[in-house]
């Protein structure tokens with residue numbers, strides 16, 4: 401069955417870690433937007449959710465850093481972060497290893513993937529899942545894109561990963577959704593934490609909604625770092641979702657700057673027809 | 674690693690060939706100095722959390738220049 405749902409949104413740990421101390425007028429529109437996304441994902445009646453995120457030094461380090469890695473496990477422990485920090489209880493997220501292996505096999509026609517049977521899920525997966533599939537009843541197939549340590553995969557390769565994923569997903573019989581998480585502009589855990597580059601975010605979102613590949617992939621790593629912050633590298637997850645929906649545009653559900661969560665927050669849902 | 678930091682700190686420092694200055698910044702949780710020496714902030718923040726440093730104090734620490742930033746300014 402063809403891909404049935406595709407979207408991209410945030411995953412900053414502040415969303416859960418600092419929810420209680422954030423001004424409600426700042427963060428309520430964000431949580432309302434995520435509730436709408438939750439409803440739409442539920443309506444999509446997914447058999448499995450392919451997720452794309454960065455890793456935050458929880459699974460991968462500089463001794464062995466793949467550009468792209470898929471988790472083939474039958475389940476994934478998460479979150480890796482301390483509960484008293486992230487405020488999400490530790491749990492086990494179900495995987496779907498046969499389907500993951502089948503998707504990996506097709507993706508590898510055009511993209512060489514690393515794979516692991518032992519990935520754990522950090523906030524990049526767990527923060528959105530906590531709100532979007534709160535019963536954790538949709539099996540997950542996690543992909544990690546290196547957004548943490550240079551040299552990073554080129555933005556165009558993220559787009560190509562998305563195209564390969566679409567080809568692989570469309571070959572399956574299950575109802576599969578795709579969710580990219582990360583960004584937008586942010587300076588995670590750094591002295592500039594809390595800064596949000598609104599214009600940079602809006603430029604990117606405009607290109608995302610129109611799915612203009614040349615604009616989505618035009619940034620150099622130095623430009624991302626300067627204008628979108630070190631966390632801006634996570635646009636790679638969004639770009640992969642755009643690649644999976646090549647030829648179709650998307651709809652911006654909302655954009656809002658969230659200094660309390662140290663991110664530019666947004667949801668874009670892409671057309672999958 | 675974090676357990677060893679608690680139990681066997683001297684051996685851990687020696688294994689990673691940390692200078693006395695680096696050891697001092699870690700033990701006093703001088704996050705601003707560690708950051709400018711190149712420690713990835715997303716590694717530093719959870720470490721600070723485990724050392725019971727509250728988020729506002731962590732961010733304040735990051736904004737406080739250590740010796741490298743002071744030399745530049």
Ligand SMILES: [Fe+2]
Nearest residue numbers: 454524582634
């Ligand atoms: Fe992230």
